[in-house]
Amino acid sequence: MTTATERPPRRSPRYWTRIALLVAAGLLSEWARANADATTAADASLGEDHEPSSSLRVAVPLQIDYPLLERLLVTQLFTGPEQSRDVLEDPSSCSQVVLSEPNVSPSDSKIDLLADVNARIGFGSTGNCATMLTWKGRIGISGIPEARSDGTALGFSPERVWLMNPAGQTVNNPQIQALAESSVRGIFERFTVDLKPQIQSIEEFLPDVLPDHSKDQIETLLSTLRVGELRATEQVLSAEITFEVDPLSTALEPERALSEDELAAWEERWQLMDSLLVLTVKHYAAATQLQELRDALLEVLIESRYRLRDALSVEPSTDEEQDLVRDWFLQSWQSLAPILQRIGLDQPGQEHLLLISVIAATDALEALDQLGPSVGLDISASGLRRLARMINGSAGDDLLNYSDALDPELRQLFEDSFESTDISFDWRWDLSFFPKAFAASDDRLNSWAPKRQELAEYLPLVAVLLEESIDNAIASRKLDSAYQELFRRLVYTTAWQESCWRHYTVSKDQKLVPLRSGTGDVGLMQINERVWRGFYDQQRLRWDIAYNSDAGAEVLIDYLMKYAIRKGEHKQNGGVSNLARSSYSTYNGGPSKVARYRSSKASTYGKKVDTAFWTKYQQVAAGNELAVSTCLGGDLSGPAIVSRGKSSRNKQGTSQSSTHSPTQSLIQSSVVTPQSFTLQLGVFSTLEAARSFVTQQSLGEDAVVRQRRTVDTSQYLVVYGVYKTREEAETARKNLTRLQPWIRQFSDI
Template sequence: MRRLAVLLAPILWLSTARAAEVSFPLTVDYALLGRALRETLTADQTGDIVLWGTATGCRSLVLRDVAIDAAQERARIVARGRARVGFGFLRFCFAPLSWDGYLDSLATPEVGRDWQLRFRDLDSHLYDGQHRRTVVASRLWEVVKSRVEERFEAFHFDLAPPIDEASALIRASVAPERAEPVVAALRTLRPRAVTAQESGVRVEIAIDVPPEPPAVPTPEAPLGPEELQRWQAALESWDAFLVFVIKDLGIAGHDREVRSELFDLLLSSRHELLVALAGEPQPGVDPVRQLFLRSWDRLHDVVRRAALSGTLEGRALRYATFLAAGDALAAVDAAGPSLGLEISADGLRRLARLLEPEFTGDPLAYSEEPDPALRELFDFHEPSASPPLEPEPAAPPSAWWWPGPRDAHAAELPASDALAALVRRLDRWVPDDHELSVYRDTLDRLLDHVAAEARERNALDARVVPIFPHLVKTVAWQESCWRHFVRQNGKVTYLLSRTGDIGLMQVNRRVWRGFFDLRKLEWDVAYNGGVGAEILAQLLTRYGQKEADHQLDNAARATYSAYNGGPGAYRRYRLARVPRAQRAIDRAFFEKYRAMSAGQALDFVLCVEHWGRPAAT
């Protein structure tokens, strides 16, 4: 037995040392194949394709509307056509057989080592206008079948460009000193299986990944300041890449469901980015790789759905190449972590330019400026800016000062003047203890204003209109205790959290980058409140209303869960398995929301202990 174990040991070692075969898919849409086939068969200006004879001659076969789809687990070439077979004499056609109907040809797709997709084993038939086989069609088909099938079998579609791009992306993702095993693996790329599926012809691409050597732990020093900056820049490059791809895909198509999924993907990825930035950087760990692998499958699925919906017409090959390259990188990285692949900025640029080869700028340019295209893509609205701050008007005679007109004067001032008075009073105001009640009432009026504007801009469903003002005010209570400005080192500044949440509504600068003006978020309390209300209106429509059927208040709870944790968290408030800290956040919000809805929030919105006592002296 011991001898047997000794004999088995080298066999076991050899089996584990063998390269592992990894595969990734390349799917070619039928619309793309159909267009390529029509170009190969050479359609004239009217769309007619003459496969035999002349279009008006005594012997002719003319096809039009050539397309490819799937049937009976094979590819199917379909076309409308007409044919005539007779004897020509002195420009006359005697005893002609005529046909007008449909051509249907089943074919098996195959891909050779030359990466050419071809159709083989054709099984073709002619049908009349009612898709029936007839004697005339059968006799005609005996004459023209070989000519038609020869043309179909001569067709080939070149898959080498997407495979070359996938190879180039993988090569660009490894350092030169570690490139040799990667290059060796890329030489083994080969087609493994070809199937005709509903979405297109799917080609499984195989590659042999070398075995992973035994890990030798080596301690690494903590990251220095410059390395930390590069680490953060790498994460920002990933966010810029994702925005570039999402805008390209969203603008190319007009499918609202696809755009909704893209919005969900963008916000979810940005919340994951916050988690990565809040964590401790690990030496030798590529932060972008983890975000890429978590997001890629979702992005892949959205692109495939967009292709199936027909929104990528004319750009299908670009997206097929993009998906193949990303799939290859993800598959090879997952199977061979020892290869040391990194999702570098150059690699992301290369992947992004597969979608827009003519783009002359940097697809990874990271900017905090507002992006009107991004806002328009997802139907977000720019909140009204605060009116210019002008000198405060004199108070009416015998009136004590109030933020905005008293009731007797309210009708005399337009809404813009009333808002200007509110903003003027709140600008850089950090209230002392004796001002808290006035501050509370002033901010309450501002929140009423921004909630009403957001409700009108977004045309909220009538069911949720009554809860929306309570939702806006409760979120401001939960997030900032109705504060926007604070004192630090004797100076007034805006409220800012460690993770980049700004002001009254604690709008995160990274999550909402491009949607809004960050400078205004910092110093304009009315704009900050308007942005928070706009976000809440959007999240309420997209996620909160899904939870409203059982109980209307659940819409508010779901909306806040999404506001706090991203789209994937909108059901968090009612799930059984939730981290304790997140459960506490959702419970605290709901307690505040119920108090706000019942009119019992009172002074608690300012989170001031011992409310009403004289200020300490």
């Protein structure tokens, strides 16, 4: 704990590099007081009992990038055609010195403005000018950065002006030089970066995050602001800003468990934090057309969700565990800030300066957090709502609602992150991401917590469901054929590792409930509800096994393609199988854990989980998927599906054959009457799904797919055999009990 006379105990590299724009948005309001007299004045204003040595000192680097300065310069000064400016402003227009194509760059701790010059010197009156001299070249103006307007604005004091020929060589032209000295200096002196809106935002924000500090203490904090010499580095315009903040006089309470009311407030706060990150990601993703930046925003959000999951896995208390969530929030913003700055640079007008308000506010949180608990930093609900309004105006409050529903904007951002932009996903908005694998078995799996004696029947049905999710994920994402078998094994093994192929279990009060972990993972694929909030419908993740299976396959193929393959994990020692191991490490730990499976620095927990996955994966790769039964008390072995077949496919991906099957021939012949019987094995929404089922179940030539049209849709029935009597159909049915066939007459079909 930091005492009143100690320096802050924590000084991480992140602290010195990410505080960046803190002062730019709020603390520059006191620049004019950054001199020796300000110290005396500030101490006097606090009264005789104030002890300056009791304050905690904060040093904050201010960093403003040159592209922003250049854009603001153009916006203010170069308002003529094609970003030009006539610096003479001669009423007769007989003489002109037009600057264009401005460029801002650093030079020896100063700022240089370089621009093209097109000069014409003449005399006369409007429409009757005599030209004395013309000249084209370049001009350079060097300026010293300075604070202006009582510290609420930033400007530059011109120091030197020089001329260059088009090749960039310095030249001496006394007439043009004299005009430049008298006019260009004045123009450059007018350039001002107004920071009043950002200052006001921070001044309003600080009381929300320092609720135990009085108004006088907040004002004192600002009055102690100090700014060193502004310096133009090779990368940014920087300065070290310092200020002091008083620690709380009241001793902190000892760590204890939260009360019921405190727990409710704590839960509301982390939900608001998560909602604010979502609002930020969606708002700025919509502000850029660069897919690279949209992908980066999405990755930060998903990675932050994994860390939130871990932070919430610890029972909260008044001190330490709440800090875990606060650290998560601050770290998430540190990851977002550089992406937001890049997006902001592409925005017109003053939009980037508005963005500084948001970044500066969160950097202020980080700076105060470094001082430790004695400062009493509190990221309150009102503070979070104020940040939301900075991002999206008055609508911010409404957009912080924490909802379990699917968010179309997040869903679209997720879809857009794939390289295959030619694939349309509009058909998924009915929330049924992939066609259902089967009908009769699907309903049973959605209400089945299997007992040990049922595993021989249950597990093959789950395998069929997983196969359908695998096939559709491969088709929708256009996964290269070289990785398709690996992906199939990956999905099988992940379902084994996560749930032992179960979606439901029986509660203590004998109710059927979705399988759920203590960290919020649910169902067959243990999709974490906090990580994937907004990307999937959480009610369907809980109560629809096929939906859960589809979601898990989709997340896995996302991690396989965007992380494991793209980052070249198959080029590491271990070869192609690394892709499966890497994809699962990411599935379990988030995008930052793509190489956890091979890292010597992985946590004990991470190593244990990855080792267990690899053991199971090797079983699946050997064709022993049914070994999953061992974690449910069974002793089955072998493949879950006897044969997957090797049907050839045409360009549309459908199976093709040169001859009709026996059943097909019988159906088309006069032997079949409306009173004949057959076995219906399933109803599917697509032809491909039906044919895939036939292949997966090794039904051979006796199975036929028949289309049945309704008013609005088409369905595809898989029927098996043709029988004259119900008794014959009943005898055949006994050989297919695992598929729960339905005896039907052709007249009913």
